[in-house]
Amino acid sequence: MGFIIELVLWLIIEVVFWGILFWTGYFVTRIISIGKWRPGHVGSDKQKRKEAKFIATAVIGVLFWFVLGIAFIISMKGP
Numbered sequence: 001m002g003f004i005i006e007l008v009l010w011l012i013i014e015v016v017f018w019g020i021l022f023w024t025g026y027f028v029t030r031i032i033s034i035g036k037w038r039p040g041h042v043g044s045d046k047q048k049r050k051e052a053k054f055i056a057t058a059v060i061g062v063l064f065w066f067v068l069g070i071a072f073i074i075s076m077k078g079p
Helices: 002-032 052-076
Strands: none
Touching: 002 052
16 A cells, blocks of 8 residues: 555655646747747656756746736735
């Protein structure tokens, strides 16, 4: 039972969390740079996930969702 819980947590963290953040950052960087900077696809290689391009792309995705969340909170507290 512990293995199943660990597998589900890995799936949530690895696939959903990093996947959403990376692909959001990927599309945001493509839009901001007008297609000139290509972060590149990662695939299943775990070594590529430690590269600066992957981390920068994921951080841009985090910042996008963070700013979107703050904007949502501010709009909800309006008059």
